[in-house]
Amino acid sequence: MALQLIPDPSLAERTTLRLGGHAEVEAVLREASDLDELGTFLTRHTLRPFVIGRGSNLLARDGRCDIALIRAAGQPGPTRVERSDEGLVVRCGAALALPGLLGWAQRAGLTGLEGLTGIPGTVGGAVAMNAGSYGVEFGQRVSRVRLWSPSGGLTWVGADRCSFGYRRFAVPDLPAGRLIWEVEIVLETSTPRAVRQAMREVYGKKRTTQPVTARSAGCVFKNPEGDSAGRLLDRAGMKGMRRGQMAFSDIHSNFLINLGGGTSAQALDLIELGREVVKTRLGVTLETEVIIL
Structure with missing residues (x-):
């Protein structure tokens, strides 16, 4: 499947605040092979690349900006990968909605993410911002991350090389600006009922304290x-x-x-x-x- 290029994308339509003007183009990735085309496109144009998920933590300015939005879509997952000493390893694409991952984990009876209930955005965004709530940070669950750059291609990076902080993610021994393509996390076994109850409690608290x-x-x-x-x-x-x-x-x-x-x-x-x-x-x-x- 070829890389899809959407001209003149509206930032207001792509952000939860519903604000902003237009970018120059949006590049939509559906398969890993599209990344090669993206690399070629970025070398031929002087636009600033910006990875956008569901636009839940963005405030886009009015007017036009010289940005190429990059969005992953339609990636598979989540899937169970293996059982480790820490728990069950789960792999999912960065484009997956974070609420979708939590819903899947609840139905599978897997615990560890309930504190993130009610947070919008994508799994990739949860890694990039180290999404956190009610004592849970996404980075605590990361086993490894698959990153891409035009010069280095796709590569898996273990959690031991990752640096997670307050709303921050980096790989100190790699240049910044890499795209998050996939992630593996570790969850523990529980029951669907127990996970659902924990998620309801978190969401109930958020409804009374957050808009x-x-x-x-x-x-x-x-x-x-x-x-x-x-x-x-x-x-x-x-x-x-x-x-x-x-x-x-x-x-x-x-x-x-x-x-x-x-x-x-x-x-x-x-x-x-x-x-x-x-x-x-x-x-x-x-x-x-x-x-x-």
């Missing part, structure tokens, strides 16, 4: 060490603060939501206001967690 059904990109700011960005924004009086049709949620201040008809300019203005007010009133400089494209 899980709103147009949002998740947390705007990273938590400073030993503190909570949401608590700091609350203290600074930012809960419910609006700029046009963009607002800090009145349920959780660290969630930026699109009330309908918002713009990227309004969102960026509100983010800078929140950062400035927290710095001025509380002496803390907040770092953005959402990726601004």
Whole structure:
């Protein structure tokens, strides 16, 4: 199957905030052989490559940007690979939706990911951002990752070579900018009923503390060490603060939501206001967690 190139893709249609202008092109990968064509395409064009999953942690600017979006689609998985001393090794493509992986694990009676219930995005994004919630980080479960670059092709990298941190993933002995193609994780055996109950408890808590059904990109700011960005924004009086049709949620201040008809300019203005007010009133400089494209 040949690499699919979609001209003039709308960023608003590809992000959960429903904001942004247009990129130059979107390259859709469905098979490993498409990666060779992608390498050729990237060497022939001066566009900036950017891997996009389900757009759940992105704030795209208005207007046009010289970006080639890269999106994997239709990869197989999850599949059971083998049983190790730690548990059952499961392999899945980076394009798989993270909720889909959790649902599959629940039906299979496999535990270890329940704390990530309610997080949108893809498995590849969960690796790249080391998705975390309720004491669970995706990187804790990674056994190895299959990465691709135009110069190095596809290669498996073991967890011992990976560096996972707070919303961060890197392989220190490899150049940055590699595409995540597949991942293997280790889960333990439980029962479908027990896993389902744990997932329900997590989602129930999130529904009362986060705007899980709103147009949002998740947390705007990273938590400073030993503190909570949401608590700091609350203290600074930012809960419910609006700029046009963009607002800090009145349920959780660290969630930026699109009330309908918002713009990227309004969102960026509100983010800078929140950062400035927290710095001025509380002496803390907040770092953005959402990726601004």
